Amino acid sequence: MSFQGLPCWFELSVADLDAAQAFYGPILGWNWTSAGMEGLDYRLARAGEDMVAGGLPLDVCPPGTPPNWMIYISVENCDATAQLCADLGGKVWKEPTDIPGTGRFAILGDPQGAVIGIMQLEPMDPPSPSGAWDQRTPGHGTWLDLTCPAPIAGLEFYRKLFGWRRNMQFPAGRAGTYFVFAHEGTRIGGAMGLGESDCTPPPHWLPYFSVPALRRALEQVTQLGGAVLRGPIEVPGTAFTATVKDPQGAIFALVARNR
Structure with a gap:
């Protein structure tokens, strides 16, 4: 199975991450921890052993961004996919950017205005159906x-x-x-x-x-x-x-x- 085009991550942006943990934990069975990122309070949610979602402070998003969930899709080449999006009439809201130890990501807008993320994960950490995306297991x-x-x-x-x-x-x-x-x-x-x-x-x-x-x-x-x-x-x-x-x-x- 190819991971190209498979959902691979979900990211929540809200003002109060502590309150978000208290809400999503009981409903989805998530345990939250800090990602340990210097200068950014990024949280990680796990369902069992699987990392399924991230939490991001809303104030690091562009001004006027409402609280939201961002969906990320796995791609083989982040830069090429971002360029293809632009060529097809979409918009690149966040240019391809490296995440040390994880891979490369970008935020895209389709021609009708819907926003979606893409992620090119490093070879030693491929997306997996038993990771964030699992159609058989609760909490995913x-x-x-x-x-x-x-x-x-x-x-x-x-x-x-x-x-x-x-x-x-x-x-x-x-x-x-x-x-x-x-x-x-x-x-x-x-x-x-x-x-x-x-x-x-x-x-x-x-x-x-x-x-x-x-x-x-x-x-x-x-x-x-x-x-x-x-x-x-x-x-x-x-x-x-x-x-x-x-x-x-x-x-x-x-x-x-x-x-």
């Missing part, structure tokens, strides 16, 4: 959603950038059609339109994290000061999902086999 990233004005055009952009392929589609109410895409034949996410509303969000990516049982996780979300924005929703024959917001405003989704 398990699905991606793209919401944008033109999802077919969006997925064509990402096909050229990462090699993702449209896999199936089904009706999605006001959002129109939900288009599922796959990495080397394995379904990893979907894309849909923005819908028709007076308060439609900007184009964006949404990460899903798995939990053992959705109802219990949603109870924890509200008890810990977060909010349930949408769901629970049953994915026929597959799972139950819900979109939620943490107490600081970062939005993500939860998914479970058991309601």
Whole structure:
């Protein structure tokens, strides 16, 4: 299996990392530690032995950046992928930059405005399905959603950038059609339109994290000061999902086999 185009990291940017640890730890079973980076309070979240996510102070992000989750995709060549993004009409928000001992990363914007990260990891530390991305184990990233004005055009952009392929589609109410895409034949996410509303969000990516049982996780979300924005929703024959917001405003989704 090629790691090119496989999700490999999830990064939270909020103002209060201590509060974030207290929120995400019980819900996702994460244990947090400091990354030990000089001059930057970067945190690492583990599910069991796997490192699954990072935490970054919001004040190091560009002014006006809201609390958010950033999805990173593994690429073989960070510089070439960033250049390809620009050639395809996208934007390079953060030029390729080295992370000592880890690899090289960049932050990209697609032609419709959704932002996503890319990561070229060093050869001795390749991304792994048992790392941040694991569709079978609670506490890991398990699905991606793209919401944008033109999802077919969006997925064509990402096909050229990462090699993702449209896999199936089904009706999605006001959002129109939900288009599922796959990495080397394995379904990893979907894309849909923005819908028709007076308060439609900007184009964006949404990460899903798995939990053992959705109802219990949603109870924890509200008890810990977060909010349930949408769901629970049953994915026929597959799972139950819900979109939620943490107490600081970062939005993500939860998914479970058991309601």
